[in-house]
Amino acid sequence: MEFPKNLLPDGASPEWMNKADNAWQITAATLVGLQSVPGLMILYGGMVKKKWAVNSAFMALYAFAAVLVCWVGWGFRMAFGDALVDFWGKPAVALDEKFLLEQAFLGYFPNSTMVLFQFMFAAITLILIGGAVLGRMNFLAWMLFVPLWLTFSYTIGAYSIWCPDGWLAKLGVIDFAGGYVIHLSAGVAGFTAAYWVGPRSDKDRERFPPNNILLMLAGAGLLWMGWTGFNGGAPYAASTVSSFAALNTHVCAATSLITWLVLDIAIFGKPSVVGAVQGMITGLVCITPAAGVVQCWAAILMGIISGSIPWYTMMILHHKIKLLRYVDDTFAVFHTHAIAGSLGGILTGFFAVPKLSRLFFSVADWEKYIGLAYGLQTGRTSAGFHQMAVQLVGIAFIVCLNIVTTSLICLFIKLIVPLRMSEEELDIGDDAVHGEEAYALWDxxxxxxxxxxxxxxxxxxxxxxxxxxxxxxxxx
CATH class of the missing domain: 1.20.5 (Single alpha-helices involved in coiled-coils or other helix-helix interfaces)
Incomplete structure (x- = not known):
């Protein structure tokens, strides 16, 4: 029996490459990219006050482009290349054909596919941080912030947790698709940056209605559907695990949305569209570190938790804690990403199934990846508690890393350009900052x-x- 000609290896299809895996990984990368451009561009542009629609979407567009240039220039190799120290890789380019055509460190596809896929993750992280400082951060400061934060924060978190040589990867942290590396990092960094940039104008803080809720929903829909590639691409294969992760993702998101909606109705008497979007996001974030290693019924429980605890911290606790009131986190990234991402990491440590961990990690010591619930069930209690402790160590590291690096970056930028817009720009908005307006045909x-x-x-x-x-x- 012979293979069809299109499956035979040749110069462009080496024996080690799986065409199906490669095709799926490029598709998954594209889905993740659509979450940012146009997904978050549309979500941000519709969810902000009308005078900030252009600036908000443009911050996302710039970040996407700037991250790609930095990623192939030095970022990818710092996050996934040769070790410099236990938490950081050596900077090097990812531009030459010899490197890009070689087999990736994981998966049956070339480095070029891995560089593309991981770039999409890095880009969306910066765009999520932007959601915390919309409506007042100086655009020139943002232009400097993006490459600096990618270089000195994101690459450290990615190397530590996702690179096989990273110290947290060796310790056994489970972060299936970025609950720590992306969402917890973005939530903490965004909150920290918001502290240093300062609040929006008093008028904007008092009243900041979405300028186009239908447009906001379109962006939210792209974000939700794109998460199929976000979590489904994490196994680096077109496998049963990728399908399983995608299903869990949508189940958790739907449950979280409904939970948030029910709480809004029960407490405030009205179903809020903006609230439903927030619930959707917290569900997607919470399941991300666990998507392929927990049962589908656990995804439902995680959805209930991610739709209720972040709702409480945002709608109730936020108004009682002085620091949360003081820091002007425009889109509540701290609650939707830092809180939800931490919950996801902790719940992963509780619900992770040994068999699913074996299918995902495919390493000889897969038995160490066991949730506390299954540790108690099988008599491996110490292993379960160890996994929970490792998850907490990962959270602590990412939180400390991003508070320190983000603060230092903001203080450095402040020496070069103002972090904050001028009072005139804050009062006028897009027309003063960019000379353009989103809805400027007739008035x-x-x-x-x-x-x-x-x-x-x-x-x-x-x-x-x-x-x-x-x-x-x-x-x-």
């Missing part, structure tokens, strides 16, 4: 004054030239 019967930055003609000149051209065409 109270007056023709919109085109942006000087992006207009070749003013309206009257354009009309005159158009009429002249039309007349010439008629003569011809």
């Amino acid at each position: 109270d019967g007056q023709r919109f004054d085109n942006s000087k930055l992006n207009s070749i003609y003013d309206v009257d000149e354009f009309t005159s030239n158009f009429s002249k051209t039309a007349s010439e065409l008629q003569m011809v």
